Amino acid sequence: MQVLTRYLIRTLLPPFGFALFALSCLMSTGFVLFGLIEESARFEYSLGLMLQIVWLRLPEMLGYTLPMAMLMGTLLAVSRLSDDHEVLALRSSGMSLWQMLWPLLAFSLLITGLALGLKEWVAAPATWQARQLLHAAQHDDIKLARHxxxxxxxxxxxxxxxxxxxxxxxxxxxxxxxxxxxxxxxxxxxxxxxxxxxxxxxxxxxxxxxxxxxxxxxxxxxxxxxxxxxxxxxxxxxLNEARGPEEMNQQELAAFIKTLDASGQDTRALKLRWHQKWALPMTAPVFCLWGAGMGLRSLRGAGQGLGITLLLILIYYLLMSIGTALGDRGELPPWLGAWSPVLISSMLGLGLISWRNQH
Known part of the structure; x- marks a missing residue:
């Protein structure tokens, strides 16, 4: 079993690395660089500042792309094993699909821990620093006032x-x-x-x-x-707290929510964002199930794998948008608004793997 575990992890690492690089480039370009280019005509950002902002926002982008890369990496790895009839050989030896997936699920839990640590200790302060630099470039003042x-x-x-x-x-x-x-x-x-x-x-x-x-x-x-x-x-x-939820770690956001509660403010949206700081990294094992279930069918290459990955991510973020909207309006408790996409996606992934295991 240890030999099989090492082999499956070695099979997963190359497509996972490719997916992480490709998706990080897409996210950084689409959500950071294009916005800076549009604003540079108005504020005359220097090239050095733009590169520094992209670098500081990279940990935030990685926090999102690590679970996505788990989806695409698992999809491509399992598809390659299926095309080479290695899945069929393992199934013929009496091994269930669940036994084959345990090493990949264990790796996805490591990715969850990495994403949590990255968002908690690196991404939040780096994103806040990037915002301060942009404000200084726009207003010649490093102080960010809250209005x-x-x-x-x-x-x-x-x-x-x-x-x-x-x-x-x-x-x-x-x-x-x-x-x-x-x-x-x-x-x-x-x-x-x-x-x-x-x-x-x-x-x-x-x-x-x-x-x-x-x-x-x-x-x-x-x-x-x-x-x-x-x-x-x-x-x-x-009045002095100017940071958004993405610029605070869990402890800082919890303290800010406590302050708002003591002042009689509505904190439903912030409580939902606090739960999402836990829920989003937990999508890595969920995406692993989705990737394995979809990867058992033949793919024509990495391009098709990327297309399927983006489609599945779109479905998940549609569920997340619905949960966020219901949670913000108070129709769902904040914890359920944040975790309902994970719970629904987990049931879909488990159902897909169970169906593949029986067929």
Whole structure:
């Protein structure tokens, strides 16, 4: 069995390497390089910067193409074994198709681990660095500010709601057209309105506004030019955090989701992206099943294998798009929206292999 395992892995490695190279070139060209070329006419990117961006985005592309390469590599390897009647010889010796596939599935699990590690420790910081470089080239400034319109957040405490904060515009450490409602024991006590607010240290400084104090006697309104008020750190974190889910690793994204939850924000989409960080690498063994099942039929060459690979990938990403849309709208739990394409594809792959094994 060890001899067979080594032979199957040696058979798989050349087409897997070819598939990884071809698909990585396609992904990097289509999703990175073409976009840079279009933007270069406007921002006059240098050739060195464009090459640096492509290099920094390469780990992200590899995170996607490793499972795809597993599909195409398995498809071509099994097709070659089938064309040379080696599959028939092994089946004639009493070996089931499942026994033949175990070495390939074990290799696909290694690819899953590699893709997870690549996306977690390399791709996320590299993608963030690439975005910073592009922003610097476009704005002559390496700082990437986060801008939000109609920002609405709430602060919760042990006794319940503490504050409701609204700003017409929020950018970096500044708020414009601010309204804050402060509560004590679930009762509205203070309303603050200000033209602008700016973060200084652990406090916010409000400019040109008024404060309405509510009590059981008579409300009191006070106008101010400046007013200093401590606000929770969660608000500062929200305004300063400019990275997207693909630019954060799992730990950073989980911490950001926790911050948003504490501020009353809708985190369904981010929770779904967190689950997808696990689900996408797990497509490698699923694609291995698909590739083996489809590879048992004769292929006319690597070109046909690439075409079948792209078709199967399109089917999978159609399932993923449907799951993502349903999860974002709340019609599916975030975990199910992320994992449903993997579960459905796994059942299809297992069914295909079982059918091939019986015929």
């Amino acid at each position: 939000q319109r109609h920002l609405l957040m709430k602060e919760m405490g042990p006794e319940g709601l503490r504050s409701l904060i609204y700003a017409a515009n929020a950018s970096g450490q500044n708020l414009e057209q601010v309204v804050i409602q402060r509560f004590e024991q679930q009762t509205l006590q203070t309303v603050i309105q200000a033209r602008q607010a700016h973060f200084e240290g652990q406090t916010w400084r409000f400019y040109d506004g008024h404060m309405l104090q509510l009590n059981h006697n008579a409300p009191a309104s006070v106008h101010f030019k400046t007013y200093i008020l401590p606000l929770p750190d969660t608000i500062t974190t929200l």
